[in-house]
Amino acid sequence: MTSLDLTLTGAEVLLPGDGLSRCDLSIAEGVIQQDRTGRRVDLTGYLVLPGIVDLHGDGFERHIAPRRGAMKQMSEGILAAEAELAANGITTAVLAQFYSWEGGVRGPEFAAQVFRAIAAVKNSAVTDLIPQLRFETNMLEDYEGLAHRIAEWQVPYVVFNDHLPHDRLAQGKKPPRLTGQALKAGRNPDAHFEMLLNMHVRRNEVPAAVEVLSAELVSMGVRLGSHDDATAETRAWWRDRGVRIAEFPETLEAAEAARSAGDHVILGSPNVVRGGSHKGNASAVELIAMGLCDALASDYHYPSPRRAALMLAKTGLLDLAGAWALVSSGPARVLDMQDRGTLVPGKRADLVILDAGTHRVAATLAGGRVSYMSGDIAARFLG
Template identity: 45%
Template structure:
C-alpha cells in the first residue's frame, strides 16, 4: 500500500514549540515531514502548534473492546475506536498496554496473541501509529517459548514486567468479596481462581532465571523493556540489574529515587497529575515531578489526561509549557529511541498537535503530515484557507 500525503502547506500565525521555546514561527509540511520554503498557508493565529503526543502506556483500548465485562466487541471495532480516541486527543504514537498473564481471560497469552494479530492486520488502515506493549506477569514461566515467538513474529518492541501475585494473595486472604468479583470476571468460581493463584505461586523459584532468559533475548532482538508498579528501591534495582531499565508507575518515592540514581527513566500516569493524586492510593505523580524523579507522563487509562496534565503543571507553577509538553513528546521519544519524532524540526516527521490557545482543546492532529483529527475553528481554517486542503478518503 503506497503512502498518501496531503498537499504541502505551511502553518502560520500560531505560537509554536521549537528549540525548547514557544515562538511565533511557521511550520512547513511536505512529504510527511517538517520542511522549508514557501508553501500554501493555513492561518492558525490564536493556536498553539506542538509536537504530537507520544504515549508509552495506555489501556483505554480495553473500554473500546469491552465497554462492559459481559459485552465484548470485535477487536477490529475496538482498535478503530481507539485510533480515533487517540487522534482526537493529540496522540500521534501510542503503545497499547496488553497483559500477558497467568490470570487468563482478556489478560491471557491467547488474548494477547489475538490482539497482536488484529493490530498487525489493521495497522495500514489506522491513522495513529499504534503499537503494542506487552505487560508480562513474572509468574508465567511456562510460556517463555510462546512469548518470545510472539515477540519475534509481531515485532513487539516494548515489554514491561509485572508481579501482581502478592496482590492476588492478599485479595484471596483478606477480601473474599473482591476475590469473588475477580473470579466472576474471568468466568471462574472463587475456588478455581484460588487454584490459579496457587499454581502461579509455585513458579516463584523459577522466576529469576525466566526473567534473565527473557532479558537476554530482548537485548538480542532490540526490545526495550522495564518494570511496572515497583514497590520499593530494592525491586527497581533488581529489575535494573537484568536490563529492565524503564521504571513504569513506581508506587513509592524510594523506587523512583533508585531509578534516578542509576539513570533509569521513570514514567507516571497523566491522570494522576490531573486528578491531584493516584486513584489507587500510591504516590502522587506531581510529588515526583517536583523532585525531578519523573521523566515522562503516559495516558494510563485516559487519553484526554495527557494534554490536560501538561497544562495543569503549567497552571500550578511546576514548570513552563515547553518543559511540561516535553514530558509527553520529546522525552517519550528519547526513552524509546524514536529519533524521527517528538520535536518540531526540519526533517522530522510532521506529527503535530494543534490546540486552541483559549480553550486548550485539541482541534487538529497530524500524523506524518496527514490530518487524523480536525474540528472547531481549526477545521474552517484548514478547509477554507489558502492551502485549500481537503480531507482525503484513505
C-alpha cells in the same frame, strides 16, 4: 499515503528552547520543512505543539471489549481506539495489553487477538500504533516459547508485572473481588483461588525464569520495563537484567534509584491530574518537581497527558516547554524515536493544534496526515 503540503501561519508554535513563538510552520512529505511550502492556512487563535507520544495506555480496552464477548471484529475496536487517541492529540501510542492470569480481556488468548489486530491495521492507521505486552511474571507455565510468540506478534516493548495479591495469599485468604474476577475469566471461583495459591507457592521460581526470558528478549532488541517498583533493590535487580524503564515507581526511593542509574522513569498523567495516586503511591507532581520524570503516560485515560502538561505549566511548576516535553520529546527519547517529539525541520510532522482560549484539541496531524479535526478549524484547512 499522501500527506498535507502547506504552511501554517498566525499560530503560536511551541519550538524547542524558545517556548511559544508566533511563526510559520511548513509541512510537506510527512515532515516539517525548513522553507515555506504549499498553501497557507491561517491559524490565528490557535497553538501548535508537538504531537503527544503516549508510552503506556490501556484505555483502548473499552473499545475492543465493551462487553464480554461483544467485540468480534477486533480490528474495528483498534480503529475506534485510534479515533479517541487522535481526538486527544496523541500521534504515537503504545497500546499496553495484559498477558495475565486474570483471563478474559487480559488473558493470553485475548492478547494474541489484540496483537494480530494491531498488526493488521497498523499500516492503514494514521496514528503510529505500537503494541506493548504486559507480562505477569508468576505465569510460569507460559515462559516456554513466549519470546517466539512476542516476535511473531511484532511486539517491540515488554513490561514485567506482578499483580498477584501475595499478602492475602500468604494468609490463605481470598483476595477481594475474587468471585467477579473469576467469572469474568470464565473460571469457577474456587478453581481460580486455587490457581492463585499455586502461583504464590511457586513465586521463588520466578526470578530464574525472568532471567532467561529477559536475556532472550534483550538479544532480540525488545525494549523492557518493570512496573510498580517499590524499592531501590527491586529497581537494581531489574536493571541488571536489561530492564531499563521504570514504569510508575511506587516510591521516591525507587524513582531516585532509577534516575541515579540512568534508567528512564515513566509516571502516570492521571496521577498529576488527580493530584495524587489513586492507590496512595508516590505523588507524580512531587517526583516531577524533583526532576525524577522522563515522561508522562496516559495509563488508563487518554485525555490526561494533555491535561497534565497544561496543569504543570499553569501552576508554574514547569514552563510550557518543559511540561510539554514530558508528553512529547521525553517519551520519544525513551522509545529512541529520534524522528519525532519536537517541531524542527526534518522531524515527522506530528503535531496537535489547540484552541488558544480553551486549550481543547482542534486538530491532530500524524506524519503530516490529519488524524482528527473538529469545529471551525476545518473550514480554515479546507480554504
